[in-house]
Amino acid sequence: MKRFVHAATVIRTALLFGALLAYAAPVGGAETAPPYAADQLIAPQKGFVDEKTCTSCHAEQAAAFAKSHHAKAMALADDKSVRADFNSVRFERDGVAAEFFRRNGRFFIRTEGPGGKQADFEVKYTFAYEPLQQYLVDIGHGRLQAFDIAWDTQKQEWFWLGEGSAAKPGSTFHWTGPFYRWNRTCIDCHSTGPQTNFEPQTNKYQSSYVATSIGCQSCHGGGAKHVEWARAKAANASAAAADPGLAEVDANTCFACHARRTRLVDGYRPGSAFLDQFSPALLRSDLYFPDGQILDEVFEYGSFQQSKMAKAGVTCFDCHRAHEGTVKTEGNALCTQCHAETAPERFAGNNPSGAFDTPAHTHHPQGSSGAFCANCHMPERTYMKVDPRRDHSFVIPRPDLSALYGTPNACISCHASQTNAWASEHLDGWYGKAWRERPSIAHAFARAAQNDVAAIESLRRFLTDREQPGIIRGSAIGEMTRLDGAATAADVRVAAGDPDPLVRMGAAEAAANLSADLRLDAIGGLLTDETRAVRVAAARVLGATPSLDVLGAQRRAFDAALGDLSAYVEANADVAETQSSYGSLLFGQGRTDEAEKAFRQAIVLDPTLSGAHINLAEFYRASGDNERSEQTYAEAVAANPDRADLRYGHGLSLVRLKAMPDAIEELTAALRLDPANSRYRTTAAIALDSVGRTDDAFALFGPTTAGGATVDATLLGTAIQLGLKLGRYADTLRFAEALARLQPNDPQIEELVRQLQDAVQHGR
DSSP states (O other): OOOSSOGGGSOOOHHHHHHHHHHOOOSSOOSSOOOOOSOTTBOOOTTOOOHHHHHHHOHHHHHHHHTSSGGGSEEEOSTTTOOSOOSSEEEEETTEEEEEEEETTEEEEEEEOTTSOEEEEEEEEEEOOSSEEEEEEEOSTTOEEEOSEEEETTTTEEEEOOOSSOOOTTSTTSTTSGGGBHHHHTHHHHSBSOBOOEETTTTEEOOBBSBSSOOHHHHHOOOHHHHHHHHHHHHOGGGSOSOOSOOOOSHHHHHTTSSOEEESSSSOOTTSOGGGTEEEOOOOTTTBOTTSOBOSSOOSHHHHTTSHHHHHTOOHHHHBOTTTOSBSSSGGGGGGGTSSSSOOGGGTTSOOOSOOSSHHHHOSOTTSGGGOHHHHHSOEEEETTTEEEEOSSOOOOOHHHHHHHOOOOHHHHHSTTSOHHHHHHHHHHHHOSGGGGSOOSHHHHHHHHTTOTTHHHHHHHHHHOTTSOHHHHHHHHHHHHHHOTGGGHHHHHHHHTOSSHHHHHHHHHHGGGSOHHHHHHHHGGGGGOSSHHHHHHHHHHHHTSSOGGGGGGGHHHHHHHHHHHHHHHHHTTTOHHHHHHHHHHHHHTTOHHHHHHHHHHHHHHOTTOHHHHHHHHHHHHHTTOHHHHHHHHHHHHHHOTTOHHHHHHHHHHHHHTTOHHHHHHHHHHHHHHOTTOHHHHHHHHHHHHHTTOHHHHHHTTTTGGGTTSOOOHHHHHHHHHHHHHHTOHHHHHHHHHHHHHHSTTOHHHHHHHHHHHHHHHTTO
């Protein structure tokens, strides 16, 4: 991949070099202050220069970049940057209210603050440019919060980004909570040279950056060495170093921000491998549809990795202009750069040629919306209510899969009044029925999401098929072990030896579903993997193993990998989920005091994160302190009474204290809050039966076979036991028949069904 900035174009004239010297910021020193704007978060940083230094030589690239949305990712709030109406406008909807006004030339929002009281908050920065713009507010302790009422730049109106009812002050999704904290979730990708600088001891931030918005050094890396190179070349071209001192820019640079990922180190370093700095999310069912299309906001990396384009060597810059951030050309001409009747030599080994931009292929009139390649193969999904994003997996529309699994397809997205059956019939008429037989990951991943163990064999075929993209194969092993860890330990070992780092990362994460005695054998070798994301995943899983004695000869490798793991934890010191999971790892290592501290820090970071409360309570339980465990649950429930998982955990803690009436109250509350949870229903029924309320227990299963709850074998087995105990054979027969459908060819279940049928027939 060639560089964006060519060495031969850096120095043009002696006058231009003089301008470079005038603008160059000192590197790592503080002799003179650079001519920064009034942004108080800007701070010099070793290895970086003032962005104006870049502009002084690279005017053409700077002019192109200035037109991009990247250049407007963040700005000080002023008359030029603020696009919204702050002329004493009031917004009120769904329990959320705010007034937007100006005072002394500055911008303010009057709304509910962190403690629930109305207050005036000054807008410090704009955030993004279009199709929406948000506004950043300083609420103290260095916290910048993205206000959750945003400005629609197309409709020219305010709108709320949330869903459902308004979040409570102090909770995760209140605008003052962790979800909307710029320092935690946004800083990496909207500024140049960002430094989070979180102080765990005080729970404060001292965040800074080199430039307010995205700039040249965001992608090319710190420019200090490049300036030195340019000076040397201007003074004596023949003596200048060959290396111009800039990071290699390729697709990894784009993926650093255009991916759903977790950072592994503090501070992005352009030019370094993506998987050495980030751990990307695999194809989880809460993020992607079963066929791999985008569901939640995952950006482009995970989609593109699935595509034939990625496999063929296509990169972001084949379609997008690097500095403008726009596509290289409009319409189908973008696709026919490669998908023409004559294939480019570059893709001789992966022939993309054909007559695609014709009505014979599209079956839509030339120039119509349906004839536009991207509308069929890169369907849009809207995020943040107004921001449509195109799927980059380059799918072929499959209305047959949509009918089975609810996946999107471009046909019905456009022809909204029609059905999937209608679309399928048209495709049959155009292309024959062979399109229905095209291989798809949808069947296996959809069945896995439904906890169907029969999906394991299909997933195993993906795992061993090297033609499948790494992200699919790495995701497959995770789903396999989740369905049946004991039966798939050998598959984890196979995946751990795969040449693709995404597969190895998937194996490391999947090993968490194996029993502790199988983990080391499966992924022990990954502790010394060449890729940081793999090493960290392996260390997280093996570190949570109950006894580190099982590490044996791998202990030294584990200790070395802990350095990577510690860097990951430090880089995410302000993320409650990270601290909570780290507490579990520390507890697994027997470092109980540190574990308790990590759990408590997680709760401080996000008091409404139920997982942190559960981990702390279960930590006390595992330590033998059941009373403190119950007290921890009780405190969490008092603060978060509508969290089913907390009510359930509290119920179990009360069971351990033999406080059955209170336990039943909590268990039934959990079921009321989450009626589809089969585990809650089963546990509540067992508790009721234990105190002699068997009729009430059996009544909980009334809606089970009518779709009122997720049905599994444990739930049905409990219902059958209670039904037999009560002599309710007709009702019990329904549950036995449902279990027989779930577990066909089981002779014991078949015999039970036969006996119940006989009992019902003879009125017994």
